[in-house]
Amino acid sequence: MGELVDARGLACPAPVVRTRDALKSGAVEIEVLVDNPTARDNVCRFASSQGCKVDVAEEGDIFRIMLSGPGDQPDAGQDTAGAATDQRIVVVLSEDIMGRGSAELGKILVKAFLNTLAENDPPPWRMVLFNRGVLLSVEGEDTVEALRNLHGMGVEILVCGTCLDFFGCKDKVAVGTVSNMYDILTTMLAATNSVTI
């Protein structure tokens, strides 16, 4: 059944707290009223993080946010966000070259690999760079642009901080998020499919 959360006049985080409580109480269709953009953005972000479908209507100074909760039954075929999370491809770059043999050729191949990856649909969920792989994200490398394109497409790029330290180039990272073993491990464990080069 529908539920109305009137969060007008409330400062953050109260609108999000009310929305959370409504979701917890089992409501599936929730309408949240807020009167400022901060509350609108925060409620929308929270609801999306909980797997809700979110629609916003602006009525004068009031924002009417319609949420369809994640519900208990699987919503077959309708939930596009769900479909995207079903497939979590992780691309692992543990070397700054592709394949053994010629290092010169390996350089050319890794660049071609990243360019092609950016054209692939769907793009990977995340990319993990460790050991010499982190060097691909360092400024001046000709692979940075391809990685930036991937990042621009929403691909999260985790670059191993320990490795950057080791190679002395932590302040030269041009793309990606400097990350740690915990995040790298949880990413690799959460992958439905991983590709390592």
Place this chain on the structure above:
Amino acid sequence: MGPEDLEKVLRLLPPGDMRREILVGLDTPDDAAVFMLDEETALVHTLDFFTPIVDDPYLFGQIAAANALSDIYAMGGTPLSAMNIACFPCSLGMEILARILEGGLAKVREAGAVLLGGHTVDDEEPKYGLAVTGRVHPERIMTSLGAEPGDILVLTKPLGTGILATALKGDFISEAEMAEAIEGMARLNSTASRAAVLAGAHACTDVTGFALVGHLLNMLPDQGLGCEIRMALLPVYEHVREMAALGMIPAGAHKNRDFLAARVEVPQGLDEVERDLLYDPQTSGGLLVALPPHGLEVFAQQLGEEGWTRIGRFFENASPLVRVVP
């Protein structure tokens, strides 16, 4: 108060007094005011107080005091004395007020200063802070202006306290889970300030309510200078990104973004969570220091490896601009 509102109010006031003793006054967006006594000595004055950011009264007292003392450190000064400012509802119980003041006193002492007195007002919501007086040599004052193209930008504490405080209010996180940030907020900027002075910093300010980007823009004069910051290098407290993804963004971050975004260039496709870190208002944040490249070694020697991060560099630019790169 947001930066836009403050600017409106200040515009209504008559211009500040002009006297040669006033070395830093109303006309610059600095952290504290500096009044020269003689050729060797100047006094640094500042005042800051706010509502509880954590529930534990002792920790709140420590954080509020560290935050107020920070303005002295940002100018390169040494705290001498402090006065308490407290607002408190009598109904809440005097033991709580006592714990707040105890926390504040501990930090004043740690700073090597003395507490001289204070004033308390009955008010619905508790507020606490300090008015602090410090000293500085008139020729060794650090101000927010003075950075030059090629200077390195360093930050001495992680970001994200506004997001964590919002999450704490909503019970999305516990005080125990935000221990790292509480410790960070209660930490004095004393050693960072000394390192900046010894390293010959060209400019310095502390990161508070106007967020990383707002305070960085205060370091840029009307023309000639821009600053590039590397998103990947920004130090962030534990759980901040997670809480930001849950919509724990304080209203102040929105005000900051509305007011500042025109002077900030962000990479295409920058994640919302990352963007919010730039505008998140900080409590008792770190120092932002503009170091000449040759000063970096001295700075690092003073602070060791921990407790500071090189996050960007200044470059020549026609108008003030913060360029964020991945």
